[in-house]
Amino acid sequence: MHELAIAQSIVEVVEQRASECRAARVKCVRLQVGEASGIVADSLQFSFTMLADLSPILAGARLTIASTPHRAHCRQCAREFAVQHFVPQCPTCATWSAEIVSGTELQILDMEIERSEEVVRVSRCPE
């Protein structure tokens, strides 16, 4: 259910950046979402579409979600492995001394925008 709150945060961040870039429209927003982040992609898509349609600059924007696998690095074996069901146990040496290396991400990567003719010449957005 908190996907709605996450979607709201995305819309706020994107609207802010779009305004800084003087974008006329945002066409697409790309996210990186780890499989252990607790986010359900379908639910986030649904919430985003609902909120984006209320925003003049975001209406009709696509949300692209790239998923990253839950992986950990075993200090003992000095190798990476896939974490199954949140259990960070090394499948080789069975120890629990692993560090999570991916899977908890919840990031907005970038967005595709359309600018009005007047501002197309602006080559870079303010950082």
Added chain:
Amino acid sequence: MPRVTIAQNILAPNETIAAEIRQTLAARQMRALNIMSSPGAGKTTLLERTIERLRDQLIIGVIEGDIETSADAERIEAAGAATVQINTRGTCHLEAHMIRDALAEIDLTRLDLLVIENIGNLVCPAAWQLGEDLRVVVMSITEGDDKPAKYPHMFAVAQVLILNKLDLLPHVDYDLARVKRQVLAINPHLRIFEMSCRTGTGLDAWCEWLIEFARGNGSDHGKGW
């Protein structure tokens, strides 16, 4: 079509406020707990019993999160702790800005420990930092012994697990050893307290530990955020 880099953690605005809260509390050498569970696991009863037992040793302030009603805040007040109620009106978790606003209503100079009782929900609160030093999950045995495997995220981000309602163990099919195996596999650093808030079993060990925690002892609480 221009592509604009954003590269921002979606929860960053919340985490910035949480860090400010953490700094405010640290400046007063005060520690904070975030207590989370399913609805009905016994968070409020745990707080009532804890506040009553520690009345002469710790002054505890409570931020009470509920979707509706001030019923729990009234219970906590009656137990003897200063309380601020947050009603989220539908939001399924507390967020850091709610805690920041609630803190404006609390006289921190009078407190030894701050406790935040989150919304009853074993999923969403796990994602929101509130500026706490420690996350406590309360799980009652009547919820069934498959919950850690089904809701692993919550157990992965917690440092303390309280297994509550143990007095009901003879009446339910609940494999305590299985639950401990599950939670420790997800989070080997989790500290477990077995308890019945109804009979009082296990409360002494928890309260003794909490006093040490509030005094700033025992810095190793497992995984941080």
